[in-house]
Amino acid sequence: RVSDILPSGNLWPDLPRRELDDLLNHDIVILDFSFLNGRYGRFAVIKARLPDQDAEFTTACGGEVVVRKLDDLKERRALPVLGAISYNEKYYDLT
Numbered sequence: 001r002v003s004d005i006l007p008s009g010n011l012w013p014d015l016p017r018r019e020l021d022d023l024l025n026h027d028i029v030i031l032d033f034s035f036l037n038g039r040y041g042r043f044a045v046i047k048a049r050l051p052d053q054d055a056e057f058t059t060a061c062g063g064e065v066v067v068r069k070l071d072d073l074k075e076r077r078a079l080p081v082l083g084a085i086s087y088n089e090k091y092y093d094l095t
Helices: 064-076
Strands: 027-038 041-049 056-061 081-087 092-094
Antiparallel strands (some): 027 081, 041 056
């Protein structure tokens, strides 16, 4: 079904949302994500969990480097994956 492939805009409504600032420089397990278009361009809504927990949550990031790296991960089918989002006063990165 198309609805299984393309996001509707209301992604994972039952999961709590975590602010990206609270997750910066902390490892997260990225389980899934979808891209949406917002006021400032393309951004990712990320479904994740902390490495030592089972509880899932969502967060969002529109950083160009993060979006590009997530795109590459999806192409390689490399999910779930452990990573950390950081910000260095110029751009967000995913390592």
